[in-house]
Amino acid sequence: MSSSEEEQPKVNRGPAAGPENRRALIAAAREVYAEAGLNAPFSAVAKRAGVGQGSLYRHFPDRTALAVAVYEENVAELERLMEPDTSTLDDLLNRTVNQAMVSIAFVELINGDRHDPRIAALGARYQEVAARLLAREQQAGRAGLHLTIEDVLLATAMLAGEIARNDPDQRLHVATRVRGLFRLAFAPQP
Amino acid sequence: MSSSEEEQPKVNRGPAAGPENRRALIAAAREVYAEAGLNAPFSAVAKRAGVGQGSLYRHFPDRTALAVAVYEENVAELERLMEPDTSTLDDLLNRTVNQAMVSIAFVELINGDRHDPRIAALGARYQEVAARLLAREQQAGRAGLHLTIEDVLLATAMLAGEIARNDPDQRLHVATRVRGLFRLAFAPQP
Amino acid sequence: MSSSEEEQPKVNRGPAAGPENRRALIAAAREVYAEAGLNAPFSAVAKRAGVGQGSLYRHFPDRTALAVAVYEENVAELERLMEPDTSTLDDLLNRTVNQAMVSIAFVELINGDRHDPRIAALGARYQEVAARLLAREQQAGRAGLHLTIEDVLLATAMLAGEIARNDPDQRLHVATRVRGLFRLAFAPQP
């Protein structure tokens, strides 16, 4: 019984643990947020990551810093996925649904304090993706010319928000109906 | 600071103060909720109402009881306004916008714990109003037959939610664009 | 549905209700104490008695006053039961067991603040009963001459206290063993 069941007294591994801790914290935060929302006790993240409170504060001086780090990855994924010439607004909605269903807190963050520059930066990247898709779809005649980028952003925000509000077992159904509404609203008008 | 800012030592005004306190609490709650959302400290409501903590608990044994009392009035107003034969789905959206703009927390409540029977009751009344309007509009050919009552409820929830998320000076603009989207989605399909 | 299920708004019955209320309060207190001990919320008694808080305070200005009123009846019963020439120390132990099993709080009271004159008065009456029994038993040669009244009081107090500490389903067993010990200790010594 030398190692597996021991109560690891958690030796100070020194500076080397830096980047590793950072990653562990982000991963832990993602889990914690998914379970308890953005308002989960900050300390719960440190505990789940198996890292000291102090280290958490060193890496992420406040709540937002951590949340931004977590969801920076979400946006990055979105950018990657929307890259190909063939991706559509519908893909964006689709991806939005998936991310929202996995991680409700993303919505809370994006819709939280939009004035925080760090959040605004994330938002800008998101908007960039949406703008590209919209332009392409309109040129292809698959999206109405009445649509603005703002409309698209509003639609994704509302879709994600609505999914977040519903019980997990309702989400698929809700997502389907809401996307139905937006498809009608996005369609080229006669 | 001669009289209004005094720290009233707060004399026991007796049972007569009961109904008055109840009203004061609801009013205070409406303000507090508007400023800080549904999760504002419960005690802040008592303080703002100028009422003891205990009295708050006597009148409203828990958070939800208070919120329901506050928003019961909103729903009642809605019922009254949607009564006339001439009211439309558009009126509903319109009213939703107004209420949401005044009191963000209404949305939080309705979308909060929908399993709480007290909240469900409020929700049912809301749904009743929406259902009546939808039927009438469909008969009049002003709403598409593809629409279900659920679509309408989702639309109002999303509209209100989106308004709530935005800064006050953005709300009118946001409301306008969102309503534009839903008008397209609601229209009779060719 | 005129009377049975109504939410009696509890009309102020005026002075007439005085004595009746007093009795109701004592009865309610006995129940409440039995369920939750002497430290049960004072207000719970008023509620159970169906009487206003104010009336409770009028009749019994403090916790002790109420408890004393409740257990005055216990002592009176004891006095009555120990009256006959044939009653023995064993009867006293027996009765002690019964009362303790019914109402643990009696023990708490007697063992509470013995300096409170009201409690002391109850105690004196109790002691009087015990003294009479002891004298009689010693004369009859059924109790050892080494015994003092204090011994008897200590024994009953400890017996009651021990019963009170145990789970209800253990009490009978505990009472039996403890009485066995005291019978040996009380017996005339060779």
Add this chain to the structure above:
Amino acid sequence: MSSSEEEQPKVNRGPAAGPENRRALIAAAREVYAEAGLNAPFSAVAKRAGVGQGSLYRHFPDRTALAVAVYEENVAELERLMEPDTSTLDDLLNRTVNQAMVSIAFVELINGDRHDPRIAALGARYQEVAARLLAREQQAGRAGLHLTIEDVLLATAMLAGEIARNDPDQRLHVATRVRGLFRLAFAPQP
């Protein structure tokens, strides 16, 4: 009041204070319990120890954890003292008297929620000590064969309980009389 009564603004002394705080908390608890019983405000312990509320909770997540820590020491002492071959049941009673006189709450604890596993563990150790002594005394012919371990446990519990109920200046006297009773009850029967 130059230095000892100062309102120390309380600087964070760092982790080093940990073990020291733990000891201070146990010591403070012992005092507080002695003065006000096991139900003394939990926070009073923190205050008396000169330690933050949070630290108290960190060291002892609940009331019972603290009480067990406090009285673990009592049992340990008992075990040590009853070790020698020459110790007797009388020594146990004697020691019980001493501990009870110092620390009333020990009795409350052991007799409190016996179902709590932590308390049960303490109780088991206590019982073990008593059982060993009883066996030895019976073999030596100094204790009656009618006695069971349960009798001994009941006797010590009642003795301690009775001491706890009395005013400090009465305790020695009470202890003497009660022990007299139990000596008779424990003696080998003719």
Add this chain to the structure above:
DNA sequence: AATGAATGAGGCTTCATTCAT
């Protein structure tokens, strides 16, 4: 004299944040 609401102090517990090691 009864009623029951009002009041607020007090105890509990949870976290955000700091800081010695």
Add this chain to the structure above:
DNA sequence: CATGAATGAAGCCTCATTCAT
């Protein structure tokens, strides 16, 4: 740089007690 304990403010809720009616 990491660690994890210390700190205390803040919100929660429950009563004991008072008092207008």
